[in-house]
Amino acid sequence: MPPAELAEILAALPKFEDPNLLVGFEGSSDAAVYRLRDDLALVCTVDFFTPIVDDPFWFGQIAAANSLSDVYAMGGRPILALNVVCFPKKGLPKELLKEILRGGCQKVQEAEAVLAGGHSVDDPEVKYGLSVVGVVHPERYLTNAGARPGDRLFLTKPLGLGIVATAIKGNLATESLVQRAIEIMATLNKGAAEAMLEVGAHAATDITGFGLLGHALEMAEASEVELVVEAHKVPVLQEALELVSMGMVPEGDYENIRFCEKKVKVEGNIEESLLTILYDAQTSGGLLISVPEDKAPLFWERLLAKGVFEAAEIGFVRQGSPRVVVR
Ligand code: CO
Ligand code: CO
Numbered sequence: 171m172p173p174a175e176l177a178e179i180l181a182a183l184p185k186f187e188d189p190n191l192l193v194g195f196e197g198s199s200d201a202a203v204y205r206l207r208d209d210l211a212l213v214c215t216v217d218f219f220t221p222i223v224d225d226p227f228w229f230g231q232i233a234a235a236n237s238l239s240d241v242y243a244m245g246g247r248p249i250l251a252l253n254v255v256c257f258p259k260k261g262l263p264k265e266l267l268k269e270i271l272r273g274g275c276q277k278v279q280e281a282e283a284v285l286a287g288g289h290s291v292d293d294p295e296v297k298y299g300l301s302v303v304g305v306v307h308p309e310r311y312l313t314n315a316g317a318r319p320g321d322r323l324f325l326t327k328p329l330g331l332g333i334v335a336t337a338i339k340g341n342l343a344t345e346s347l348v349q350r351a352i353e354i355m356a357t358l359n360k361g362a363a364e365a366m367l368e369v370g371a372h373a374a375t376d377i378t379g380f381g382l383l384g385h386a387l388e389m390a391e392a393s394e395v396e397l398v399v400e401a402h403k404v405p406v407l408q409e410a411l412e413l414v415s416m417g418m419v420p421e422g423d424y425e426n427i428r429f430c431e432k433k434v435k436v437e438g439n440i441e442e443s444l445l446t447i448l449y450d451a452q453t454s455g456g457l458l459i460s461v462p463e464d465k466a467p468l469f470w471e472r473l474l475a476k477g478v479f480e481a482a483e484i485g486f487v488r489q490g491s492p493r494v495v496v497r
Contacts, residue, residue: 172429173198173380175342176249177275177414179354183311183378184314189478190205191203191204191205192202192204192205192211192212192308192311193244193311193313196386197327198314198392199244199284199313199314199375200239200240200243200244200313200314200375201213201214201243201246201302201304202214202215203244203308205308207475209238209307209308209485211305211307211308211311212303212304213244213246213303213304213305213306214300214302214304214451215240215241215301216237216238216254216299216300216392217231217233217237217240217299217300218234218237218254218256218297218298218299218303219297219298219453220295220296220297221296221298222335222338222355222453223348223352223437225269226266226267226269226270226273227269227270227272227273228352228356229300230269230270230272230273230274230275230277231273231276231277231356232355232453233270233273233274233298233299233300234251234274234275234277234278235277235355235359235454236299236378236453236454237251237299237300237301237302238278238281238360239358239359239376239378239455239457240302240364240376241244241302242358242359242362242457243312243363243374243375243376243457244313244374245306245310245311245312245363245366245367246304246305246311246363247304247305248281248302248303248304248387249283249284249303249304249305250283250284250286250303251274251281251283251284251285251286251298251300251301251302251303252285252286252287252288252289252300252301252302253271253274253287253289253290253291253298253300254289254294254298254299254300254301255267255270255271255288256290256293256295256298257290257291257292257293257296258292258293258294258296259292261294261320261428261463268298269295273438274300276448278300280360281358281360283302283304286393288301302360312365312366312371312373312374313373313392314374314375314385314388314389314393315392315393316372316373316392316393317372317373317389317393317397317487318372318393318395318460318465318487319461319487319488319489320462320487320488321372321373321399321460321463321486321487322460322461322462322463322469322485322486322487323386323397323399323458323459323460323461323471323483323485323486324473324481324482324483325382325394325404325405325456325457325458325459325481325484326359326362326456326457326459326478326480326481327354327405327452327456327480328405328480329375329377329381329404329405329406329407329448329450329452330351330406330407330409330410330411330413330447330450331355331407331452331453331454331459332381332420332422332423332450332451332452332453333407333410333413333414333420333447333450334348334351334407334409334410335346335351335420335453336418336419336420337413337418337480338460340418342413342416342418343409343413347407347410350407351407354454355452355454359376359412359456359457359477360476361476362459362473362481363472364476365472365475365478366457366459366461366469366474368464368472369465369468369469369472371459371461371462371465371469372374372461373393373436373459373460374388374457374458374459374460375388375458376456376457376458377391377452377455377456377458378453378455379421379422379426379451380386380430381403381449381450381451381452381453382399382427382449382452382455383426383434383448383449383494383496384429384449385458386399386458386494387430387433387434387492389458389496390433390492390493391492393492394492395488395490395492396487396488396489396491396492396495397486397493397494397495398486398487398494398495398497399485399494399496399497400484400497401440401444401445403482403484403485404444404482405449405481405482406447410447410450411443414442414443414446414447419446420450420451422423422451423449423450426449426450426451427449430494433493433494434493434494434495434496435493435494435495436497437496438497440496442497445496448496463486466483470483471483473478
């Protein structure tokens, strides 16, 4: 849902006061964090959505990778997952659901977590995802608050996945582009999360529905800093750029532009299509990570060691009123 609408609805709910609830509703964080002991906290999240690719096995993998991502974004280690399934009683072959669940299962295994059950609902529109529980040290979890002036910004997956998803629906994506996007979306943010913990990153979030600039703006606001994004350093799918030039822009991207525009300052001449892709709503996108400047070289090394080859340094953090500068 659009963040403003959601905020209005959530504002009407009673507030829960609990000293052990370290991260709750407030601050548009990726998951909730609850302290059990001085050295142990839970990271809890749930996410599910409708199929974005035709292949059920890949869809299952993507949905699971996306659900696990919110735990990784907070520096947590997933330990337990439950399936969330909406599937019609009649009209679709059960084989389809088997394949979706097999895909989800594979990603949970890859995350070295355990799949322990789930819940299914009869629904004409297929939906799938996971509820995930992870663990983290109560003093070591990361949020989108905590980015400090001087930090370097990294993005760990290329942008354009929302545009490709729309092109798939319109039968306008080439076979190779579809496969490339699928593989990116199904990739776990595990390696990126481990690398950021190893170097002591200051802040992180995963790039999903609000696009890079939307989530960057949330980080700027939560951290009370200015984020500078160097547009030409941002990794993007070239074919997605071409699709944007042809007018293939998801409605959600226009919403993101409208929502963020006032607090995003564009400096210099940036091509319209590149700017649009910076707002593109991602499914199972990469992590945006704010790393202390002196740790940036080591972070690079750790990313490569973990096979996160598509990551890029995309800008930096500086003092200023909360906003994003794109240049
Ligand atoms: Co998230
Ligand atoms: Co989420």
